[in-house]
Amino acid sequence: MDCVKVALLGCGTVGTQVARLIGEQSKDFTARIGAPLELCGIAVRDASVQRDSSIDTSLLTENPSEIIAQADIVVELIGGIEPARTYILEAFSHGASVVTGNKALLAAHGPELYEAAAKAQVDLYYEASVAGAIPVVYGLRESLAGDRITHVLGIVNGTTNYILDEMAVNGLSFDEALKQAQDLGYAEADPTADVDGLDAAAKCAILASLAFHTRACIDDVHVQGIRDITAHDIASAADAGYVLKLVAHAKRRGEEIELSVGPTLIPLEHPLASVHGSFNAVVVEAEAADRLMFYGRGAGGAPTASAVLSDVVAAASHKVNGGHAPRELIYGNAQIVSVDDMQARFQLELLVRDEIGVLTNVTGIFARYGVSISAVSQTNSREAKGICRLIVRTHEVKRRDLHAALEELSHVNFVDSVARVMTVEEN
Amino acid sequence: MDCVKVALLGCGTVGTQVARLIGEQSKDFTARIGAPLELCGIAVRDASVQRDSSIDTSLLTENPSEIIAQADIVVELIGGIEPARTYILEAFSHGASVVTGNKALLAAHGPELYEAAAKAQVDLYYEASVAGAIPVVYGLRESLAGDRITHVLGIVNGTTNYILDEMAVNGLSFDEALKQAQDLGYAEADPTADVDGLDAAAKCAILASLAFHTRACIDDVHVQGIRDITAHDIASAADAGYVLKLVAHAKRRGEEIELSVGPTLIPLEHPLASVHGSFNAVVVEAEAADRLMFYGRGAGGAPTASAVLSDVVAAASHKVNGGHAPRELIYGNAQIVSVDDMQARFQLELLVRDEIGVLTNVTGIFARYGVSISAVSQTNSREAKGICRLIVRTHEVKRRDLHAALEELSHVNFVDSVARVMTVEEN
Numbered sequence: 001m002d003c004v005k006v007a008l009l010g011c012g013t014v015g016t017q018v019a020r021l022i023g024e025q026s027k028d029f030t031a032r033i034g035a036p037l038e039l040c041g042i043a044v045r046d047a048s049v050q051r052d053s054s055i056d057t058s059l060l061t062e063n064p065s066e067i068i069a070q071a072d073i074v075v076e077l078i079g080g081i082e083p084a085r086t087y088i089l090e091a092f093s094h095g096a097s098v099v100t101g102n103k104a105l106l107a108a109h110g111p112e113l114y115e116a117a118a119k120a121q122v123d124l125y126y127e128a129s130v131a132g133a134i135p136v137v138y139g140l141r142e143s144l145a146g147d148r149i150t151h152v153l154g155i156v157n158g159t160t161n162y163i164l165d166e167m168a169v170n171g172l173s174f175d176e177a178l179k180q181a182q183d184l185g186y187a188e189a190d191p192t193a194d195v196d197g198l199d200a201a202a203k204c205a206i207l208a209s210l211a212f213h214t215r216a217c218i219d220d221v222h223v224q225g226i227r228d229i230t231a232h233d234i235a236s237a238a239d240a241g242y243v244l245k246l247v248a249h250a251k252r253r254g255e256e257i258e259l260s261v262g263p264t265l266i267p268l269e270h271p272l273a274s275v276h277g278s279f280n281a282v283v284v285e286a287e288a289a290d291r292l293m294f295y296g297r298g299a300g301g302a303p304t305a306s307a308v309l310s311d312v313v314a315a316a317s318h319k320v321n322g323g324h325a326p327r328e329l330i331y332g333n334a335q336i337v338s339v340d341d342m343q344a345r346f347q348l349e350l351l352v353r354d355e356i357g358v359l360t361n362v363t364g365i366f367a368r369y370g371v372s373i374s375a376v377s378q379t380n381s382r383e384a385k386g387i388c389r390l391i392v393r394t395h396e397v398k399r400r401d402l403h404a405a406l407e408e409l410s411h412v413n414f415v416d417s418v419a420r421v422m423t424v425e426e427n
Numbered sequence: 428m429d430c431v432k433v434a435l436l437g438c439g440t441v442g443t444q445v446a447r448l449i450g451e452q453s454k455d456f457t458a459r460i461g462a463p464l465e466l467c468g469i470a471v472r473d474a475s476v477q478r479d480s481s482i483d484t485s486l487l488t489e490n491p492s493e494i495i496a497q498a499d500i501v502v503e504l505i506g507g508i509e510p511a512r513t514y515i516l517e518a519f520s521h522g523a524s525v526v527t528g529n530k531a532l533l534a535a536h537g538p539e540l541y542e543a544a545a546k547a548q549v550d551l552y553y554e555a556s557v558a559g560a561i562p563v564v565y566g567l568r569e570s571l572a573g574d575r576i577t578h579v580l581g582i583v584n585g586t587t588n589y590i591l592d593e594m595a596v597n598g599l600s601f602d603e604a605l606k607q608a609q610d611l612g613y614a615e616a617d618p619t620a621d622v623d624g625l626d627a628a629a630k631c632a633i634l635a636s637l638a639f640h641t642r643a644c645i646d647d648v649h650v651q652g653i654r655d656i657t658a659h660d661i662a663s664a665a666d667a668g669y670v671l672k673l674v675a676h677a678k679r680r681g682e683e684i685e686l687s688v689g690p691t692l693i694p695l696e697h698p699l700a701s702v703h704g705s706f707n708a709v710v711v712e713a714e715a716a717d718r719l720m721f722y723g724r725g726a727g728g729a730p731t732a733s734a735v736l737s738d739v740v741a742a743a744s745h746k747v748n749g750g751h752a753p754r755e756l757i758y759g760n761a762q763i764v765s766v767d768d769m770q771a772r773f774q775l776e777l778l779v780r781d782e783i784g785v786l787t788n789v790t791g792i793f794a795r796y797g798v799s800i801s802a803v804s805q806t807n808s809r810e811a812k813g814i815c816r817l818i819v820r821t822h823e824v825k826r827r828d829l830h831a832a833l834e835e836l837s838h839v840n841f842v843d844s845v846a847r848v849m850t851v852e853e854n
Contacts, residue, residue, distance in 0.1 A: 021715060025575065031640075032572050032753070127570070133716035135562075135570030142569075143554070143562030145459050146736020148452065213458075271722055274701045281720075288448060289560035289723060289733035293708075295698055296719035306716035309573020323750010326459070 004033060004316040005040040007071035007096075009064050009087055010078040011055065014101065014128070015042070017305035018075060020054035022312075033316045041067030069094055073315050075308060076100040085109055092120040097315040097325075099308055101128030107202035107218040110209060114327070123318055123325035125311030130203045131156050131280040133303035134296040135310070139284065140210040141326050147286040149211040152250040153264075153425065154282035155275050156203040158298040159187045159194035160226050160246040162278045168234045168243060169276075174227065186278055186299075196225035197261040200248045204259055207282070208250035212257050214334040216250075222339045224262035233420055236349070236379075236391065237265050243273045247425065258337045265347055265424040272425075340400035345374070345424040347393045348402075350409065351416040354388040358414045362390065365412070369405035371397045387416050393424060431460060431743040432467040434494035434523075436514055437504035438482065441528060441555070442469070444732035445502060447481035449739075460743045468494030496521055500742050502735060503527040512536055519547040524742040524752075526735055528555030534629035534645040537636060541754070550745055550752035552738035557630045558583050558707040560730035561723040562737070566711065567637040568753050574713040576638040579677040580691075580852065581709035582702050583630040585725040586614045586621035587653050587673040589705045595661045595670060596703075601654065613705055613726075623652035624688040627675045631686055634709070635677035639684050641761035643677075649766045651689035660847055663776070663806075663818065664692050670700045674852070685764040692774055692851040699852075767827035772801070772851040774820045775829075777836065778843035781815040785841045789817065792839070796832035798824045814843050820851060 006022065008015055022029070022039050030036045042055065043064035051057065061067055064087050068074055074091035076098060078084045084105050091098050098117065100106070106113065106129050117124035127137045131154065140149065155161050159181055166177040178195065181187035193199045201221040208216040226246050237244045242265035251258045266273045271293045275281040280298025285291050297303035318324050352358050359376065366373055372395040379389045394402065402421070409415045433449065435442055449456070449466050457463045469482065470491035478484065488494055491514050495501055501518035503525060505511045511532050518525050525544065527533070533540065533556050544551035554564045558581065567576070582588050586608055593604040605622065608614035620626045628648040635643040653673050664671045669692035678685045693700045698720045702708040707725025712718050724730035745751050779785050786803065793800055799822040806816045821829065829848070836842045 017715065021573065025573075028575070029573075134719060135566055138565065138570045139562055142741065143565045143737050144733070145740035146448065146452075146456075146738075147733040148455070269701075269703070271701065274696075274698065276696070286733060288444065288729040288736075290727075290730050292561060292721075292723035294719075294721060297717045300717075302715040303717050306571070306574040306713060309715075310570050311573075313572035314569065317753070318750060321750060323745060323748060326744070 001035050001320050003036045003038045004319050005038050005070055005072045006312060007040055007067035007074045008042045009074065009076045011042050011044045011051065012077065013301035014304045014308065015077045016052045016055060017301040018077070018308050020052070021305055021309055023054060029313065032313055034320045037312065037316060040070050043067055065090060068096065071096045072319050073097050073099060073312060075312065076102060077308070079104065081105055081108060088113060089116055092116045092122055095120060095122060097123035097125070097319065099125045099311040099315060101126065101304060101308060103129040103199070103202040103206060107205040110206065110217070111215050118327050121324070123315045125315055125325060127311050128304045128307040130206050131282055131294070132296065132298040132300065133306045134280055134282065134294045134298065135307070136207070136282045136294045137210065139292070139294055140207065144284065144286055144289060145326065147288045149284060149286045150252050151285040152207050152211045152282060153272070154203070154207065154248050155245055155272055155280050156248050156282065156298065157194055157200045157246060158278035158280055159191065160200070161275065161280070162186050163195070164226060164229070164234070164244055164246065165276050167229070167231060168238065171231065173231060174229055195227050197223040197246060200246060200261040204248035204250055204261055207248070208257060208259050211250055211284070212252055212334050214257065216257070216259060216336065220259050220336040222260040222262070222342065226263055229263055240391070241268050242266060242424070243268065244422070245272060245275070247272070252334070253337065253343070255334060256337045257334045258342045260342060263422050265422055267425065267427045269427055270425060340398065342399050343396050344399070345394055345396050345426065346402055346421055347391065347424050348406070348421045349419040350390045350392065351387050351419055352390050353414045353416065354386050355414065359390070361412070361414055362409065365408050366392070366405050369401045369408070371401050371405045389419070428462050428747050430463045430465045431746050432465050432497055432499045433739060434467055434498035434501045435469045435504070436491050436501065437506070438469050438471045438478065439504065440728035441731045441735065442504045443479045443482060444728040445504070445735050447479070448732055448736055450481060456740065459740050461747045464739065464743060467497050470494055492517060495523065498523045499746050500524050500526060500739055502739065503529060504735070505529070506531065508532055508535060515540060516543055519543045519549055522547060522549060524550035524552070524746065526552045526738040526742060528553065528731060528735060530556040530626070530629040530633060534632040537633065537644070538642050545754050548751070550742045552742055552752060553633070554738050555731045555734040557633050558709055558721070559723065559725040559727065560733045561707055561709065561721045561725065562734070563634070563709045563721045564637065566719070566721055567634065571711065571713055571716065572753065574715045576711060576713045577679050578712040579634050579638050579709060580699070581630070581634065581675050582672055582699055582707050583675050583709065583725065584621055584627045584673060585705035585707055586618065587627070588702065588707070589613050590622070591653065591656070591661070591671055591673065592703050594656070594658060595665065598658065600658060601656055622654050624650040624673060627673060627688040631675035631677055631688055634675070635684060635686050638677055638711070639679055639761050641684065643684070643686060643763065647686050647763045649687040649769065653690055656690055667692070667818070668695050669693060669851070670695065671849070672699060672702070674699070679761070680764065680770070682761060683764045684761045685769045687769060690849050692849055694852065694854045696854055697852060767825065769826050770823050771826070772821055772823050772853065773829055773848055774818065774851050775833070775848045776846040777817045777819065778814050778846055779817050780841045780843070781813050782841065786817070788839070788841055789836065792835050793819070793832050796828045798828050798832045816846070
């Protein structure tokens with residue numbers, strides 16, 4: 001093969017960096033691959049828009065199919081479901097391998113795409129779809145191929161981590177921190193996908209599919225966002241030796257898996273506790289390897305382009321030297337655990353009457369529903385006359401049992417309200 | 428290919444776990460590789476020794492060549508230079524791929540082995556040679572193939588990290604912490620390779636070769652161990668907002684590289700600061716990806732076996748499906764910077780006369796040698812009558828200039844002694 005032709009679909013923040021780096025590092029790429037990489041075209045919506053000076057405008061086209069037909073590798077950075085899905089299938093049908101960073105598409109249509117790639121005997125790579133520059137897709141797909149993964153938990157959304165960090169470190173309110181994240185370009189004008197946990201949920205589904213060799217999609221993930229987190233929640237987490245993070249969990253229990261995204265109390269000594277600002281990190285626990293963590297930039301043009309290009313090098317190397325990417329192996333038989341049956345440790349806050357005997361009554365109700373308590377504390381500050389705040393931490397319990405207990409508690413006269421329920425991670 | 432035959436050389440802590448996992452996870456391996464893995468023999472020094480019950484004793488042999496000749500993949504876990512080197516070359520000459528965890532051999536004879544593998548058109552994998560279960564070899568060799576690495580710094584020796592951590596957290600002396608590490612099996616009876624930094628230096632050479640596409644061997648690494656670190660050093664690091672870690676550094680400066688291992692002050696907010704106990708972590712900084720960190724178990728039978736098996740799966744997959752491991756690409760032209768020319772930030776402690784004008788005289792001498800000071804502080808505690816302790820932190824300076832300044836300082840009458848020189852990492 002004289003050269004490996006790369007068609008780039010999309011020329012936004014990441015695409016621009018991909019094009020720049022292919023140009024700047026061409027000597028390195030040739031050495032690594034065994035043949036030069038050649039950018040054969042860049043498909044954009046509007047070719048007349050002003051571009052970064054590193055973009056060779058003669059490569060721009062508004063007709064993706066034209067460059068897909070010539071390419072050995074198609075890099076899809078358009079995002080969204082359609083037309084990205086159609087272009088990827090078109091690439092496969094022309095025998096091109098595909099590199100994508102499209103988490104929404106993979107979380108919704110992953111299995112269809114994996115199968116189409118395998119059938120066409122080409123590669124589908126997607127390192128950039130989860131946690132930007134961090135090679136966690138590689139880690140799960142290749143580095144842990146000799147092990148059995150039991151648990152993946154990650155901070156995979158930089159916007160929410162930035163917001164929670166600003167709230168914790170600088171004492172901002174959620175709204176102030178969100179506004180600051182928007183001003184800095186970390187958060188979109190419409191922050192729904194980030195703050196409501198949907199972006200993290202898509203990544204959770206991709207990680208789970210890889211870790212457990214099963215089919216998981218975004219609808220399988222129980223999602224809770226951070227919109228209603230208050231400065232009080234963060235302060236009381238800190239008092240108890242925790243930091244509050246938005247965490248994606250994928251856990252294997254026997255032949256079943258649990259998938260969730262939600263605000264989680266992380267002990268200060270846990271490696272995820274020191275992941276600050278817009279950084280991402282994914283902890284993987286495996287039977288033999290024990291605990292691993294992958295840490296780095298979860299977003300941004302150049303970091304994400306680094307992940308895209310590592311995939312391009314791998315796919316190009318296969319075009320030149322033979323071999324192929326690991327196939328997505330769906331040989332597990334994992335059932336997705338329903339929300340009610342999910343198990344976790346919880347921390348909850350109850351506002352209760354400041355009376356003798358209340359603690360016994362509260363713990364008695366938890367006991368009746370099989371909710372085992374690991375710690376209870378009553379804070380000094382009274383919320384209102386005659387009302388005090390109880391913080392209760394449970395052992396691992398089913399959500400169903402917890403909610404049944406909370407339902408009963410919300411109707412008894414000595415409980416004023418249930419203020420907050422969050423999951424707790426162990427060290 | 429009906430099955431992929433694996434010959435295991437060595438059946439110690441790691442070898443036993445490799446054999447066990449190949450047996451226990453055979454169904455998973457078959458799915459991942461496309462053909463079953465079959466252990467065709469286990470070479471040991473003494474076949475009559477009692478083994479773990481997971482070892483099929485009928486596979487044991489005292490004649491490695493016999494099983495190398497039958498194997499598709501040879502897993503070398505003997506360690507040391509010879510006979511490991513000879514067996515690996517023998518494996519290549521039979522067309523077998525090799526998976527090894529032998530850092531000493533790679534740090535001394537890496538280039539010879541990489542070339543022999545390429546010539547024989549087989550794979551040489553060595554994930555387990557650096558940082559146990561942590562996929563940092565993968566990260567550098569494949570995941571960052573689209574980027575340019577500027578700096579690698581890692582805690583790659585669990586024994587010394589355990590010792591320093593015990594000194595810092597539980598206030599033990601070096602000797603007490605070493606004894607405890609030996610009692611727990613973290614440190615060898617002869618701890619020289621660990622505490623004097625030689626083990627870390629071998630890993631530093633391997634990481635640098637991968638990161639900078641150059642040839643680096645253990646003799647290129649400037650090494651300083653932790654044997655003379657005192658509780659005082661650790662306490663004064665903590666006072667200044669640092670933790671003291673034994674860190675392997677590999678840094679690119681233009682076309683040159685600097686390789687060193689030594690006690691390093693790490694700011695508390697740096698991701699390496701929270702790497703505790705016998706865990707390892709490697710931070711990689713790259714032009715596009717920015718900062719990444721890989722964290723996990725640096726040693727132990729099962730974690731190291733996980734790394735070995737990921738390599739076995741990759742090599743086996745190539746035997747079944749074609750393709751090959753990335754070749755070790757030596758296309759960089761990196762010169763190794765001599766010790767004197769290495770640059771770093773330093774912290775040093777001077778015992779000086781408690782007199783007016785001493786600070787001016789001390790800083791004047793540093794200035795004369797071009798050593799730029801970032802901070803000076805005088806501790807309250809007097810070490811002896813009329814003597815006080817100065818802590819000086821420098822900007823990035825050449826070791827040569829620092830040492831020239833210290834040489835002069837050691838001869839002036841207002842300086843009693845130079846107590847400690849350590850490098851300082853920035854956030």
